[in-house]
Amino acid sequence: MNRVSLTRYLVEKQREKGLITAELRLLLEVCARACKAISTAVGKGALAGVLGEAGSANVQGESQKKLDVIANETLLEANEWGGHLAAMASEEMDHPYPIPNRYPKGGFLLLFDPLDGSSNIDVNVSIGTIFSVLRAPENGEADEAAFLQPGHRQLAAGYAVYGPSTLLVLTVGDGVACFTLDRETGSWLLTRDQIQIPAQTREFAINASNARHWEPPVKRYIDELLAGKEGARAQDFNMRWVASMVADVHRIMTRGGIFMYPRDRREPGKPGRLRLMYEANPMAFLVEQAGGAATNGHQRILDIVPTQLHERVAVMLGSREEVERVSAYHQPG
Numbered sequence: 001m002n003r004v005s006l007t008r009y010l011v012e013k014q015r016e017k018g019l020i021t022a023e024l025r026l027l028l029e030v031c032a033r034a035c036k037a038i039s040t041a042v043g044k045g046a047l048a049g050v051l052g053e054a055g056s057a058n059v060q061g062e063s064q065k066k067l068d069v070i071a072n073e074t075l076l077e078a079n080e081w082g083g084h085l086a087a088m089a090s091e092e093m094d095h096p097y098p099i100p101n102r103y104p105k106g107g108f109l110l111l112f113d114p115l116d117g118s119s120n121i122d123v124n125v126s127i128g129t130i131f132s133v134l135r136a137p138e139n140g141e142a143d144e145a146a147f148l149q150p151g152h153r154q155l156a157a158g159y160a161v162y163g164p165s166t167l168l169v170l171t172v173g174d175g176v177a178c179f180t181l182d183r184e185t186g187s188w189l190l191t192r193d194q195i196q197i198p199a200q201t202r203e204f205a206i207n208a209s210n211a212r213h214w215e216p217p218v219k220r221y222i223d224e225l226l227a228g229k230e231g232a233r234a235q236d237f238n239m240r241w242v243a244s245m246v247a248d249v250h251r252i253m254t255r256g257g258i259f260m261y262p263r264d265r266r267e268p269g270k271p272g273r274l275r276l277m278y279e280a281n282p283m284a285f286l287v288e289q290a291g292g293a294a295t296n297g298h299q300r301i302l303d304i305v306p307t308q309l310h311e312r313v314a315v316m317l318g319s320r321e322e323v324e325r326v327s328a329y330h331q332p333g
Contacts, residue, residue: 006032006168006179006188013172020156020172027084027108027133028156032168032188034078035129035160036181038071038115042127042162051122065121068092071114071129085110087142089309091278096309098142108155109134109147113278116159117244126163128246132282133157144309151281151302159246159282169195169253171289176253197292198256201319202237205248206260213264217297217329245274249283249317253290258318260326262297272296272314276306280315293323297330 010025020028041050050066072092079085080097083104088097091113099105110133117127133156137146158170166181168188178192204225211219228236240257242248248259263272274280284294284301294301294317304313316326 004190006170006190009177009179009190010172013174017174019174023084023106024108024133024155024172026082027079027106027110028158028170028172030078030082030084031075031110031131031158032179034075035168036166036186036188037074037078038129039160039162039166039181041070041074042067042121045124064092065115065118067121067127068115068118075110075112075114075129075131079110082106084108086136086140087146088112089144089147089277090114091275091310096142096144096147105140105142107136109136109142111147111277111282113275116246116279117242120242120244125242125244126161126247127244128162128250129160130246130279130282131158132277132285147277147309148306150305151276151284154281154285154302157282157285159249159286161246161250163247167191167250169250169286171286173289176286176290178253195253195290197252197287197290197319199291199320201252201256201258201322202235203240203251203255203257204237204260204322205240205242205251205257206262207241207243208239210264210266213266214262215264217326218260218262218264221326221329245279245283249287252287252292252318256319258316258322258326261315263314270312272312274313274315276301276304276311276313277309280313283315284317287317291320292318293320293327294318295323295327297327 013019014025072090081103084106085108086105088110112131116130120127132154134149156172161167168179170177176195179188180191224232225237261274280301287294296314
């Protein structure tokens with residue numbers, strides 16, 4: 001069976017549909033190669049001495065794992081010299097990373113969470129990389145303000161899952177495709193195209209240990225699901241929670257569901273826990289392209305205008321009917 005490679009897929013989007021430029025195609029191929037390198041490092045685990053703490057903290061004050069640092073450096077080094085980018089921004093860095101003057105600069109901005117699900121690294125559970133591409137300002141400025149664009153301006157977004165097989169899930173605004181890494185040849189091969197998330201679902205993903213902190217609309221919604229056939233929904237629901245966003249979202253891409261990381265009362269001054277620019281926006285773009293929905297409870301994720309690079313947000317995404325229901329519970333009256 002002749003499978004379509006990532007390169008051929010992107011060339012067809014460029015040549016036949018005019019959806020992407022040659023420069024964006026090359027950028028996405030570089031990101032895919034970087035994810036391949038990260039997958040190799042993850043796969044070696046303790047054999048390569050890459051497990052455990054790095055002895056440092058990121059901008060959010062969270063302890064970094066060795067693989068967090070390795071993944072971040074891999075993405076920076078792979079993308080800095082190609083001439084496609086004006087700057088990069090990472091969840092692991094305080095400020096944007098401008099392209100060094102010794103390299104040519106391009107017309108795009110790249111944002112990434114280099115290794116999502118860090119708490120699962122040492123226990124061999126699926127983790128991943130999330131990335132997003134924006135257009136750089138025409139004036140060539142690549143400071144923090146250049147990145148503060150609403151998610152609907154994304155040109156492309158994707159994530160890699162490092163699990164039993166390594167997957168790359170990608171959108172360039174023309175549906176969602178999934179590629180599997182052939183570890184023998186090193187090629188990314190198309191294994192699913194035009195992914196569609198079922199509108200209805202009986203699965204939900206949420207960290208139930210935070211239930212006592214939830215706001216009333218979330219508590220109402222989850223209580224209804226847990227009541228099962230005897231409750232208002234008159235059907236049973238199953239809960240799944242991996243604690244790696246890429247793994248939870250990929251399950252939804254595969255068979256439907258709703259993923260929720262809502263705002264809660266632990267830190268009332270923060271609008272949520274997940275990062276808008278590195279996690280919520282790219283995942284919302286992918287989910288919407290697959291027929292799903294993504295909201296913070298009050299507003300479509302992709303319409304939020306960011307005010308800072310490391311802004312946090314509540315996230316509820318997945319099967320459209322369930323996302324719309326929980327959003328309705330957040331509305332006044």
